[in-house]
Amino acid sequence: MTSWSTTGYNFLFLPGTGTTTGAKTGFNNQLIFWGSSAQNGGASTFNFPNNSPSGGNFIALDGGYSPNTKAIIQTVDGLVAGGDYQLTFYWAAAQQKGFNGATTEAMQVTFGAQTLSTSTYNLPSHGFSGWMSATMDFTATAASQTLSFLAKGTPEGLPPFSLLDGVSVVAVPEASTPMMIVLGMTGLLMIRRRSAQCE
Amino acid sequence: MNFKLSIIINSLAFGLCGSGMGQNLVTNGDFETIGIAGYSAQIGALPQAPSQL
Numbered sequence: 001m002t003s004w005s006t007t008g009y010n011f012l013f014l015p016g017t018g019t020t021t022g023a024k025t026g027f028n029n030q031l032i033f034w035g036s037s038a039q040n041g042g043a044s045t046f047n048f049p050n051n052s053p054s055g056g057n058f059i060a061l062d063g064g065y066s067p068n069t070k071a072i073i074q075t076v077d078g079l080v081a082g083g084d085y086q087l088t089f090y091w092a093a094a095q096q097k098g099f100n101g102a103t104t105e106a107m108q109v110t111f112g113a114q115t116l117s118t119s120t121y122n123l124p125s126h127g128f129s130g131w132m133s134a135t136m137d138f139t140a141t142a143a144s145q146t147l148s149f150l151a152k153g154t155p156e157g158l159p160p161f162s163l164l165d166g167v168s169v170v171a172v173p174e175a176s177t178p179m180m181i182v183l184g185m186t187g188l189l190m191i192r193r194r195s196a197q198c199e
Numbered sequence: 200m201n202f203k204l205s206i207i208i209n210s211l212a213f214g215l216c217g218s219g220m221g222q223n224l225v226t227n228g229d230f231e232t233i234g235i236a237g238y239s240a241q242i243g244a245l246p247q248a249p250s251q252l
Contacts, residue, residue, distance in 0.1 A: 003226050003227045003232070004227060004230070012230065054229050055229075056229050056230070056231050057229065057230040057231055058230060059230055074225065074226060074227075076224050076225060077224070078224050079224070085224075089228075147225065165229060165230065166228060166229055167225050167228035167229075168223045168225055168228050169223065169224045169225050170221055170222060170223055170224065171222070171224075
């Protein structure tokens with residue numbers, strides 16, 4: 001089964017932590033975001049909304065650490081060339097503890113030959129954007145193509161982090177599909193009405 | 200009547216299932232299995248500790 005891969009400066013976070021503490025292979029518990037409970041000595045007074053709306057683990061991508069800022073990638077199979085697909089995901093802007101200054105964050109998504117990006121988020125120093133929902137529309141050009149998420153952040157080294165969770169790609173039904181459903185439902189209703197009249 | 204009913208049922212079935220509507224094509228889109236199967240293997244080898252940490 002194919003899944004995600006990366007060689008970039010991207011990290012797995014367990015739910016409810018805001019730090020890599022407890023991750024299977026964390027970063028020596030050193031990577032912590034401003035606003036996390038760990039940042040405040042364990043008391044959750046900073047109200048860091050650790051969990052995305054989809055819950056569970058999430059990924060943090062450093063968008064300003066060249067040359068280690070690299071995408072997280074997955075090959076998506078089962079596509080139909082020429083078919084329309086809708087990508088949805090949750091993302092957030094955060095800043096690593098220990099650094100000061102405003103940052104900007106965005107998530108750039110490439111699916112096959114198309115590249116789209118979220119709007120750029122202007123994050124105050126020590127801020128957290130909260131989780132945001134993003135929706136993007138793509139047209140497949142092959143049965144199998146690469147989906148990648150690349151964090152885009154400024155300035156270098158502060159560092160601007162983009163968080164990611166709840167990634168989904170679903171086929172957008174062709175115009176004929178809803179028509180077929182309506183046709184079928186109408187037909188069933190007509191038969192039911194006719195049967196009722198005959199009784 | 201049976202022929203008409205067959206067409207209607209086929210239309211519904213095609214409409215609902217024919218396009219794979221609603222099926223998430225992304226594997227592990229919630230990142231839940233990373234770490235269980237092996238974080239370092241799944242998420243890539245981490246670079247050297249950066250000076251910023």
